[in-house]
Amino acid sequence: MLDQLRAMGVFACVVEKSSFSGAARELGITTSAVSQQVRSLENEMEVTLLYRSTRKLSLTEVGQAFFHSCQEMLAAAERGKIRINELRDDLVGDLRISATPEIGAAHVIPALSHWMSAHRGLKLQFETEYITSDLLDEKLDIAIQISSSSDDNPLLHETLLAKVDQVLVASPSYLNQTMPISKPEDLLNHNLIPINTSNHFQELSFQHGASKEVISLDMKHRIETNNVFIAKSLCQNGHGIARLLYLDVQKDLMNGTLVEVLPEWKLPVFTLSALTLKREQQHMKIQRCLDALKQYFGQLPGGRVYQEAS
Incomplete structure (x- = not known):
């Protein structure tokens, strides 16, 4: 069963990357291993999931339906991981986040949607204006800002999320x-x-x-x-x-x-970052929220947004 679930994850990655080689790079395995996983699924179910050509891959009708099932499986697995982390880390209490209305509505909410649903013990507050004193006075936990330069306040920690044109x-x-x-x-x-x-x-x-x-x-x-x-x-x-x-x-x-x-x-490139109060040990709920934001912005499609190199 675990082998089949793993193969389903590989198949979903192939579809998302539109190539076996792209999936191989994403998963850190060889292209032949990716191809073998997909072929084993097709042989086991006695169906063709992908039309293969030298130019591109395309889904069969059966492959399209199966891909949706794979997505549901992966989403369920992600929810399970989030729930385990919640139980382990006891993510409860207030969390106050600031972002511009545009970035907040178009990206911050989608980035945190599953995470918010999984952590029912958290009470979230979203603000659309940010001033430095709000972070320093702990009226805010995370301030998401976009600017042409880094914040040089020694009391604040800046987490880089993306470079934006x-x-x-x-x-x-x-x-x-x-x-x-x-x-x-x-x-x-x-x-x-x-x-x-x-x-x-x-x-x-x-x-x-x-x-x-x-x-x-x-x-x-x-x-x-x-x-x-x-x-x-x-x-x-x-x-x-x-x-x-x-x-x-x-x-x-x-x-x-x-x-x-x-x-x-x-035109000059801007930096999208999350500001938090600098502490010896960051609150777990803030760190988990930052992790979810970094994961989202690091995977945004489109050539003009990319993850900051670590």
């Missing part, structure tokens, strides 16, 4: 009805929709991905906001160009409601 985006309708943009200087003929929560919010600084040429612009703007959701909505409705985090527009770029402007020119 900024991207310049506009709606297809806006780009079709305005002057073309082929180089950074062309942006001076357009309106920026800035988020005014930082200094010099109207300035753009680019570096070309190939030539490394650096260009800085002071953009004009007619509309501004202090909220990412508003900026993105204005952008989607054709009112200008916005500089947003890739985390906040990844789905919009994939479905075509927004288009990246000047993708060959890179």
